[in-house]
Amino acid sequence: MTPPKYLTGDKAGIDEFLSRFDVFLFDCDGVLWSGDYLFPKVAETIDMLRSKGKQLVFVTNNSTKSRADYKKKFDKMGITASEEEVFGSSYSAAVYVARILKLPAPKNKVFVLGETGIEQELKSEGVPYVGGTDPAFRRDIEPEDFTNLANGSALDPDVGIVLIGLDFHVNYLKMATAHQYLQRGALFLATNTDSTLPMAQSLFPGAGSAGAGVSKAVGKDPLSLGKPSQAMMDAIEGRFHFDRSRTCMVGDRLNTDIQFGIDGKLGGTLAVLTGVNKKEDFLAEGATTVPMAYMDQLGDLMG
Numbered sequence: 001m002t003p004p005k006y007l008t009g010d011k012a013g014i015d016e017f018l019s020r021f022d023v024f025l026f027d028c029d030g031v032l033w034s035g036d037y038l039f040p041k042v043a044e045t046i047d048m049l050r051s052k053g054k055q056l057v058f059v060t061n062n063s064t065k066s067r068a069d070y071k072k073k074f075d076k077m078g079i080t081a082s083e084e085e086v087f088g089s090s091y092s093a094a095v096y097v098a099r100i101l102k103l104p105a106p107k108n109k110v111f112v113l114g115e116t117g118i119e120q121e122l123k124s125e126g127v128p129y130v131g132g133t134d135p136a137f138r139r140d141i142e143p144e145d146f147t148n149l150a151n152g153s154a155l156d157p158d159v160g161i162v163l164i165g166l167d168f169h170v171n172y173l174k175m176a177t178a179h180q181y182l183q184r185g186a187l188f189l190a191t192n193t194d195s196t197l198p199m200a201q202s203l204f205p206g207a208g209s210a211g212a213g214v215s216k217a218v219g220k221d222p223l224s225l226g227k228p229s230q231a232m233m234d235a236i237e238g239r240f241h242f243d244r245s246r247t248c249m250v251g252d253r254l255n256t257d258i259q260f261g262i263d264g265k266l267g268g269t270l271a272v273l274t275g276v277n278k279k280e281d282f283l284a285e286g287a288t289t290v291p292m293a294y295m296d297q298l299g300d301l302m303g
């Protein structure tokens with residue numbers, strides 16, 4: 001396997017690398033920012049790529065925000081980007097449920113274990129849902145809940161799907177409710193299953209960790225509609241119509257971003273070291289997911 005090219009400080013190498021691509025798919029957490037911390041020269045780098053006529057798409061697995069929420073975050077962070085350039089895992093999952101799965105109503109309702117981003121995108125696709133940020137679920141489980149869940153009186157008979165994502169308000173009542181729906185045959189989907197979330201320049205439990213309890217209880221993993229799922233890649237290509245050979249995926253996580261680009265047979269992948277993975281993870285002998293190139297941080301593209 002060809003070793004990745006290190007581009008930080010290599011102006012000629014950077015120019016040659018950029019000349020290979022017309023489209024850049026950008027991961028967000030760990031690449032552009034860590035929570036509300038913007039990495040150095042990110043806004044300038046985005047502007048530089050636009051000045052070179054590059055098409056940009058922001059492809060995040062973070063399902064806590066909708067495309068509209070991300071537009072607000074881009075504005076707050078001083079990054080030039082439009083809502084139409086965002087394609088997050090919550091939107092990917094909503095498109096999959098509404099346009100691919102297309103369960104016949106009324107059994108197409110979704111029980112959400114996640115935040116407002118999932119709810120907003122399901123709503124944008126006309127998919128009914130329960131759970132999510134509903135305050136009725138933000139409480140301790142009581143003895144009568146066990147009875148009402150077990151006999152189905154606390155369940156919505158129209159729920160045919162359980163969709164899990166990053167949920168900052170996970171609790172036993174929500175897990176037990178999801179588990180009951182799954183035991184009754186509901187489909188098990190996830191926006192993504194990242195194990196960790198880059199925040200405050202550290203790592204925290206990610207969507208995969210938030211949903212792990214439900215997976216363990218039901219004895220199977222969900223179908224993930226986020227990176228590296230190629231259902232997401234196909235949906236993005238269908239929306240933006242790009243030449244995969246002239247497209248580069250930029251990310252901080254090997255088993256989502258870089259794998260997404262490799263499996264999608266994109267022209268290239270660029271890893272940055274400001275998020276989850278370190279260079280040792282892909283330089284090690286026998287590394288299975290190796291990017292085409294890597295840099296210390298995205299802003300190093302400014303040369």
Ligand SMILES: O=C(O)[C@H](O)[C@H](O)COP(=O)(O)O
Pocket residue numbers: 027028029030059060061062063166192194195196197198205206207208
């Ligand atoms: O746990 C998660 O949901 C992910 O770690 C996180 O949100 C990833 O976001 P991305 O790096 O794909 O922007």
Ligand SMILES: [Mg+2]
Pocket residue numbers: 027028029030031251252253275
């Ligand atoms: Mg990331």
